Amino acid sequence: MPRRHLLLAAAVVALLALLPLSGSTYLLYLFTQVLIFVLFATSLNLLIGYAGLVSFGHAAFFAIGGYGCAILLRSYGVPLLLAMPAALVMTAVFATLIGALCVRLTSYYFSMLTLAFGQLVWAVVFKWRSMTGGDDGFLRIVSPSWIDTPASFFLFTLVLVTLAMVALWIVAHSPLGRTLMAIRENQVRAGFLGVHTRRVQLVAFIIAGTFAGLAGALFALFNRSIFPDSAWWLQSAEVLIMVVLGGMNSFFGPAVGALTLILLGRLTLELTAFWPALLAIILIATLFFFPSGIAGLLKARGRR
Amino acid sequence: MLEVRELTKSFSGFTAVNQASLTVAEGDIHAVIGPNGAGKSTLFNLITGHLIPDSGEVTLKGERLTGLAPHAVVRRGLGRSFQRISVFLRMTVWENVQIALVAKDAREFCFWKPLQNEKEKIAQLLETVRLEEEAKVVAGELSYGKQKQLELALALAGEPRVLLLDEPTAGMSPRETEESILLITKIVKERGVTLLFTEHDMNMVFGIANRISVLHHGAVIASGTPDEVRGNHAVQEVYLGRPTH
């Protein structure tokens, strides 16, 4: 089954690589956004699906990556190929600090603490006007000329997101992924097998946070701006809904969730004012009617 | 080898383990017996770091275990099973053992080494506990006795020097109990593992243990060879006229 998924994923990447041939700026923008959220949601699923750690503050790392990259690029004139890795290192450092505290707690307490840290990051971004532009946003982010067109930026995103997804796939299917699942199922037993459970969870937290940071950096470059909203809890909730909607028991489920939710958002543009309400309805419907998400539905159909 | 010194543990005023001391020598098969509620499981939980004692200490080969987290205790050569089965119920038997081996080799962060590399070792462990046939079965669907065997496999995977088994045969039929005890003693002798265990079947205990400690109301009231313990007055009082299971 997983091998088939990989083949399918490779085919999707190959098809996407041809998308610039369509010449449609609309499609290029749309799928750039989809790709970014595919990565964001998949990174969160390493925590939710594999580790069983429900983070309500994952957007914090999305924002740190985004602001980090943007500020280095514009305020300090650091070239992109340096600014991006530096932003990722920065995200990893924050993920280490925040994660070290969060994984000390379990279940609801873990979730509450991630929520609190997410809001803290938002508050810092919001208040630190001289650095971040506060609620006016951080604007006029200029990408280097080689990724200046919709097509070249799309391809840049496609390459990075594909590489990141491959890395996440390897992590999820490595001994680490298996160990995370074991801890999720029976933390006491895992400890008595000799697993330093907190350390393993922390490493997962750092990996998840760092890839969310990459998604955030791409998001800032894509929009040429970034706003405090990107750290706000609603952003964390949205990516969480992508994960739940797509299916957290499957590696590619959250990717499907990201695609679906973004397409839904586009189809209901007139309803933008009601988007949070719509999100809530989608979440409720998912939880009631297909709790293992779209991926779960597909799997069930495939089995029949 | 394993030295337990004056461990005490109270639960909101109730003293479950009271100044308990015992010594387990290398190669011993040491049984801890006592009526239900005597504090046997609590004692094991204190030794393995699952609970933190109010006072007292545990050393393994002179190294202090008290205060260490479970994973650190395990790394120092101690393995355990649980009275209440504690395996990964939603994983297959194979995956259960696989994760135990990953933990034993500290390979949690080896991203490049695929999980499939240890086929022979897993097969060997499953054979040891006689679960070869069930490799692909989800642990939650195993019979109770087989889950106990899996529990044993998980404890053995870490290649412990000292193995603590808390009622390894609880809930088994007399025949299963006998088979299981024979299997455990065989494994322990083959591997040169020191065994500390609790067991309710007195015939079994006196049949295989070379040391026995008796726990009563959390205190060790006797400790010695089976003959010494059998002849001990305090022990006779505790067990007098009372069926032992």
Ligand SMILES: Nc1ncnc2c1ncn2[C@@H]1O[C@H](COP(=O)(O)OP(=O)(O)O)[C@@H](O)[C@H]1O
């Ligand atoms: N976590 C706990 N909280 C409160 N009381 C406990 C706890 N664990 C054990 N006890 C009590 O300590 C006593 C000893 O229990 P236990 O160690 O399980 O005995 P045994 O294994 O010998 O049957 C029992 O009276 C039990 O109710």
Ligand SMILES: [Mg+2]
């Ligand atoms: Mg007990």
